[in-house]
Amino acid sequence: MDEFLNNIQENTKIKTESEVRMMAPLVLAYVGDAIFEVFIRNYLVKEMNVSVNQYHKKATRYVRAKSQAEVVHALEPELTEVEWTIVKRGRNQKSATVPKNANLTDYRYATGFEALLGYLFYIGEYSRLSLLMNRAVEIINNGMDV
Secondary structure, three states: OHHHHHHHHOOOOOOOHHHHHHOOHHHHHHHHHHHHHHHHHHHHHHHOOOOHHHHHHHHHHHHOHHHHHHHHHHHHHHOOHHHHHHHHHHHOOOOOOOOOOOOHHHHHHHHHHHHHHHHHHHOOOHHHHHHHHHHHHHHHHHHOOO
């Protein structure tokens, strides 16, 4: 755990870019999902003082596949070629799980978005990661009554 926090605090890479490109996109998405969830929870706690149940209800609006798919489509013009390639790799992966509350296309684009977040995290691009997550919040806030 100390190494994890030190890498973030010292703004150092966790893995080399070539190592990260060799990682399975679903592994990147697995980590990206967790990063975005913590980011959103922190955002909500800073923005409002409500019950945990209310935090949960509000958080699901941000982390659901439909919202993340909308985010990745809105961000596409802002992404680098490499970043969009990561999104596409994540989007094209066949997952063992089937979406319960989302259509398959949204679910796949959400997986691509999460893969991008995991990718940026592992290569130590924390400022870019933060920028894209903040942009995601803006996009979601502009698209719905949060």
